[in-house]
Amino acid sequence: MDTIIQGKAYVLGKNIDTDQIIPAEHLVYSLSDPEEVKLYGRYALSGVPIDEAGLPEGGHPFVAEDRFESDYSIIIAGPNFGCGSSREHAPFSLQVAGVKAIVAESYARIFYRNCVDGGFVIPYETAEQLNKTVLTGDDLKIDSEKNTITNLTQDITYELNPLGDVFNIVMAGGIFEYARQNNIINS
């Protein structure tokens, strides 16, 4: 895993549930067939109401029509990101769409675990209400070693909460990789 992540911001509100991240009707695609997998990227965040899609003004679909990847690779959100059902398709679809990291005030537990253990995206927490200052489209840079996020467009740096004990799982790329490296399971 790279220690520097750079990309464009996509800003969302609070309580973004897994049905907004990937609506239930799209859970039917195969998780292994490469052609079908692309559809998870296309429909990532398609359940977010359009006026809340890409704050502050809204109206920015996360993935442009007819595309399978998003232009945005860092999601900025308020509290309780990923609440609702335990579907692992949610962090998976974000990964397929090209998301590298999420920076939210807090996460629902199962979503957080799925992000970390599946090695899909890095779920950072921050005490700052970043979704009030960052604008969709701003250029951001995350430094995983210094635990900071810099808004390059606005030239401001904020602290991220340290990942703590999950840092090593994140850096390994998921729980299986972590467990192999640490001889918790045999390779």
Next chain:
Amino acid sequence: MTQTITQKILARASNRKFVEAGENIWLNVDVLLTHDVCGPPTFDIFREKFGPDAKVWDPGKIVVLPDHYIFTENEHAHRNIDLLREFAREQKLSNYYDVGTKRYKGVCHVALAQEGYNLPGTVLFGTDSHTCTSGAFGMFGTGIGNTDAAFILGTGKIWEKVPESMKFIFEGEMPEYLMAKDLILQILGDITTDGATYRAMEFDGPAVFSLPMEERMTLTNMAIEAGGMSGIIAADSITEAYVKERSDKPYEIFTSDPDALYHSIYRYKTEELEPVVAMPHSPDNRATVRSVQGTKITKSYIGSCTGGKLTDFVMAAKILKGNTVSVPTNIVPATVEVAQSLTTEEFDGQPIIKILKEAGCTIAPPSCAACLGGPSDTFGRSVDNDLVVSTTNRNFPGRMGSKKAGVCLASPLTAAASAITGKLTDPREFLR
């Protein structure tokens, strides 16, 4: 150092004497639960990561209970059941409860209790967010995703962050017009849908310990609606009597130290509480039934892991006896055992099933049914602009089917009273 019941159980599962809130620890899992929706993808990850010939860590500790999409013509749903069956055969899983056989049980969280898998002091993980239900037995139960479940399948281990605990004390006695659903909806209105994120919710107080196991399970079931990692109620003589009838496995009873540290403590005077409802579209959108009395509904639904247990139907029967429903009223027993007991248990000298049928209810076979919408041919699914009063646990937009419909979460007493009048109705109107 003092510990909560949750700390003590997690310490036991990690072979330690003491664990601190906030630390990540590795646990030895006692039971892993999965069902027809998350089982197949979990098995795929297991095969991919451990190899096509890998064996599960302990076939006796894996419980597979298909329950979600059972009575449907949907092909994807059938394919999932086939995948469960194949994996169970290949791995020799003795705790697989196949659809269409005498072994079929119904909704997983209730079946786990009835089949004796819930044991005080143990640790149970499941690929379903309502796995917290099992905490009613003085144990640790929580939901996980498919990757974590696949990891447990192969290793019997998982990491978990030891949660802080919040305590909810219900003083005094339970009035006859209240049910556990009213207590948990009361809490949800107070702390909101992320009020317990990453924490354990511990329920305490004389009103809680006066409840039968089934009602206790309604409390712990909805801990996840507040974002809780788990809900827990210490085991007492009522728990032990229930468990001993269903299991001869050993168990260990833990309780919180009197001076254990809590994130927060909430106290309720139970007699002062009122029947409440969670209006669309969030379980924390609480209102007293009185304040929304008269709101027209189009359907009533009594079922699911949280509202489809025997006690739920006994309470509904209490209201419905001698009355007729004025809107379609769908009854879905959670499990086969619940369905059978509707014919043997009586209220006021009459079998429950007879009371429900004579009142005009429609009774479906046990499964999750329309609790989460399901395929288009699912029993009880909401359509168009339905406003359903329901004993289920979630009322997000589209949860019971139609995206335009609304769901009002309420106790079986309130759902039954409202079924009679066709409007949201305080059950006290019928208990006088």
